[in-house]
Amino acid sequence: MSKPFNDIQQVEMAIKAAQKMVGQATMSMDTGQLETATNALNDAKRQLQEAVNYEMSGELGEYSRGLIEKLENQLDEAKE
Template sequence: MSEPFSDIQQVEMAIKAAQRMVGQATMNMDEDQLKAATESLEQAKKQYADALAHATGVSDEFFEFSSELIERLDHQLTEAKD
């Protein structure tokens, strides 16, 4: 049986999913896609916060990089909605 994904893998997958959805939504400017991208980004933020709260032995660089990605995606979505 395969092992469950670690917190770090969950964060990485959530951010990658949010990146794809935000990119697609901001290219098409479709209201439903923007809403789905927002929900995906919120999930990535939650996964990030959960991993940060339980971080043991994880480099600060990972969290710094992930935080920057999330901030960029958040900014991209905000700009598209305005």
């Protein structure tokens, strides 16, 4: 396997983990969980940016950025 492929898999797993954490945090509205979800989302964003450096672009890159944006909005609304 090439390194870019591994990075793409890492991004997918990080986004899935962030989705789960954001869902749990916004349901419980626990400040600790909201913070953990924010950290997971920031990690997913960082991993996505690193994958973009290895030419992860096109539909998968756009889809991943769109998911992250939706998760950010969900967290922002929960924190208000």
